[in-house]
Amino acid sequence: MPTHHKTYHPYISPFDPCPPIAVKSYSTPPNLYLGFQPPNLPQFSPREALKKGTLWKVFYDPYYSPYERAKEGSDS
Template sequence: MFTNTKFYHPYISPFDPCKPMKTKKYSTPPHLYIGFQPPNLEQFSPMEALRAGTLWKAFYDPYYNSYELAKGGIKGGIKG
């Protein structure tokens, strides 16, 4: 199983004038983990596909603003 969100720990200089960020994260798109598109992938309905930007659920990658997530403003998912 994979996750689209990756984390890493950058080098923290003792001379850095700013408060260091000890852990940083980034997102990778789902198509990196699928070599060739397999047959019979699960699909969204036409209206859900328009909202998601893709027909196939395996390729759906929502963007979540980290500031909105911290405030609890984004619930996630596709609303019909």
């Protein structure tokens, strides 16, 4: 199962004047993993689709920054 949040390790120069960020992350949209749109996908109501930005539930992906995910984990 592919994950929507990926990480990578950028090159860190010994001459970089700023403190390096050792691990960077990014989010990939769910439509990359679907391939094609099958018929009869579940849909949001029109009002909710306007809020979510898509009509089909499988294409909805709420974006969370890595810092928001870290806060969620520390609350529990």
